Amino acid sequence: MSNRIVINVDIEKGTINKNIYGHFAEHLGRCIYEGFWVGEDSTIDHTNGIRNDVVEALKNLNIPVLRWPGGCFADEYHWKDGIGPKEERKRMVNTHWGGVVENNHFGTHEFMRLCELLEAEPYICGNVGSGTVQEMSEWVEYMTFDGESPMANWRQENGRNKPWQLTYFGVGNENWGCGGNMRPQYYADLYRQYQTYVRNYGDNKLYKIAGGANVDDYNWTEVLMREAGHLMDGLSLHYYTIPGDFWKGKGAALDPSVDEWFITMQKALHIDELITKHSIIMDKYDPDKRVGMIIDEWGTWFDVEPGTNPGFLYQQNTIRDALVAGLHFHIFHKHNERVQMANIAQTVNVLQAMILTEGEKMLLTPTYHVFEMFKVHQDAKKLDVEEFSHIYARNREQLPNVSVSASKDKAGKVNVSLCNLHHQDESRLTIELRGLIEQVKDISGRILTANETNAHNTFEDPDNVKPVAFRDYSFNAGQMEVKLPPMSVAVLTIG
Numbered sequence: 001m002s003n004r005i006v007i008n009v010d011i012e013k014g015t016i017n018k019n020i021y022g023h024f025a026e027h028l029g030r031c032i033y034e035g036f037w038v039g040e041d042s043t044i045d046h047t048n049g050i051r052n053d054v055v056e057a058l059k060n061l062n063i064p065v066l067r068w069p070g071g072c073f074a075d076e077y078h079w080k081d082g083i084g085p086k087e088e089r090k091r092m093v094n095t096h097w098g099g100v101v102e103n104n105h106f107g108t109h110e111f112m113r114l115c116e117l118l119e120a121e122p123y124i125c126g127n128v129g130s131g132t133v134q135e136m137s138e139w140v141e142y143m144t145f146d147g148e149s150p151m152a153n154w155r156q157e158n159g160r161n162k163p164w165q166l167t168y169f170g171v172g173n174e175n176w177g178c179g180g181n182m183r184p185q186y187y188a189d190l191y192r193q194y195q196t197y198v199r200n201y202g203d204n205k206l207y208k209i210a211g212g213a214n215v216d217d218y219n220w221t222e223v224l225m226r227e228a229g230h231l232m233d234g235l236s237l238h239y240y241t242i243p244g245d246f247w248k249g250k251g252a253a254l255d256p257s258v259d260e261w262f263i264t265m266q267k268a269l270h271i272d273e274l275i276t277k278h279s280i281i282m283d284k285y286d287p288d289k290r291v292g293m294i295i296d297e298w299g300t301w302f303d304v305e306p307g308t309n310p311g312f313l314y315q316q317n318t319i320r321d322a323l324v325a326g327l328h329f330h331i332f333h334k335h336n337e338r339v340q341m342a343n344i345a346q347t348v349n350v351l352q353a354m355i356l357t358e359g360e361k362m363l364l365t366p367t368y369h370v371f372e373m374f375k376v377h378q379d380a381k382k383l384d385v386e387e388f389s390h391i392y393a394r395n396r397e398q399l400p401n402v403s404v405s406a407s408k409d410k411a412g413k414v415n416v417s418l419c420n421l422h423h424q425d426e427s428r429l430t431i432e433l434r435g436l437i438e439q440v441k442d443i444s445g446r447i448l449t450a451n452e453t454n455a456h457n458t459f460e461d462p463d464n465v466k467p468v469a470f471r472d473y474s475f476n477a478g479q480m481e482v483k484l485p486p487m488s489v490a491v492l493t494i495g
């Protein structure tokens with residue numbers, strides 16, 4: 001028996017916001033330092049201290065937006081320590097992440113340069129937990145005011161004449177936890193106060209993002225929307241896929257048991273329920289869906305690799321991570337009316353990374369390849385999809401075994417992405433392309449798959465998991481027959 005899928009090519013359901021393919025880079029472990037920043041004196045090939053190999057690889061993903069400087073780090077970051085001559089910059093302790101010394105060599109100017117190199121929009125997260133209203137207000141003035149003012153003058157003295165274009169600004173991070181352990185009422189009041197002084201200068205119009213809920217804290221969303229919904233453009237949500245227990249043992253990135261594989265898929269799919277329930281609350285206060293849900297931290301979180309600093313959150317990345325990424329994108333597509341941005345945690349060397357580095361060596365992870373394969377969905381029209389999926393069953397729990405999403409790009413090409421979640425069973429699919437008007441001239445496909453649940457790339461074997469041409473399909477009279485191997489992510493382009 002095969003899975004039946006109907007893609008209604010003539011039914012468009014809004015646009016897939018390219019910003020859901022966004023990224024997050026924190027001053028955590030080796031993400032910024034070593035990952036992006038090697039410094040102007042490095043022997044590693046760089047532009048203004050930023051690694052060229054990493055930038056080149058990431059440019060191929062069309063990263064739309066990059067969040068910085070945290071995370072938890074954002075609420076202890078004082079931006080004024082990170083500008084001016086590097087040798088005079090204040091050193092601080094990164095208390096959240098390994099207690100290491102932060103020399104502030106990567107600050108506002110360096111981050112904005114990185115965004116320029118990546119051609120990504122900056123998304124800056126301000127400090128509510130340990131910073132002042134004045135500090136936050138002056139940061140925005142420093143970055144965006146074009147004229148005579150103390151902060152604009154200071155920026156010019158530091159070598160940047162024109163202001164930067166800045167749209168996305170977060171008012172605090174996880175203020176229910178590392179960002180101040182606040183109660184929602186208290187944070188809602190602080191949000192109202194802080195955002196008042198986060199000004200729009202000239203033509204620079206900010207999109208203000210309030211710190212949102214953790215996982216299923218629906219009360220946080222309720223209070224924030226009720227008390228401050230009218231003063232925000234976006235409200236964040238954080239959810240990590242952790243197969244085990246956050247405190248007692250999250251599970252290893254490599255060598256998952258079959259049960260752990262299944263649980264990981266189950267937990268990745270859980271974000272669908274979370275988005276649905278948080279959306280219901282947001283709809284109550286914002287029926288027109290003006291306020292975006294900003295899922296600015298998501299991804300797998302495993303135990304750190306043995307022998308690495310526990311505060312650096314360095315983990316390997318396997319075909320399992322690729323499936324988690326594909327599932328998240330499909331779920332974000334599904335909720336495209338409310339979800340306006342998402343930022344995977346984190347881009348390099350931390351959690352579910354795109355890139356791992358070791359000195360001058362660099363490798364692309366399976367997750368990188370999913371971002372690359374799925375970039376065809378960025379800003380495309382989402383197509384209506386009906387699925388009649390098989391069931392992936394284990395220990396009396398059930399999941400769909402296949403996940404599908406489809407979009408139509410500006411040239412009229414249809415891109416269908418498919419994930420087979422099953423650890424050992426292939427899936428036969430019958431895909432009806434209903435409503436196709438033009439004759440199909442060309443079909444091509446790529447697939448990312450592996451024979452083992454822990455398949456990953458290493459510095460010795462960096463191409464072990466990478467996309468290859470996919471040809472296991474036939475097309476006849478508007479219908480495709482597809483054979484999808486277990487543990488696979490595929491994209492078919494029909495034009």
Ligand code: AHR
Pocket residue numbers: 026070071072073173174297345346351
């Ligand atoms: O991404 C790692 C950390 O996870 C972030 O700093 C924090 O916001 C979250 O708890």
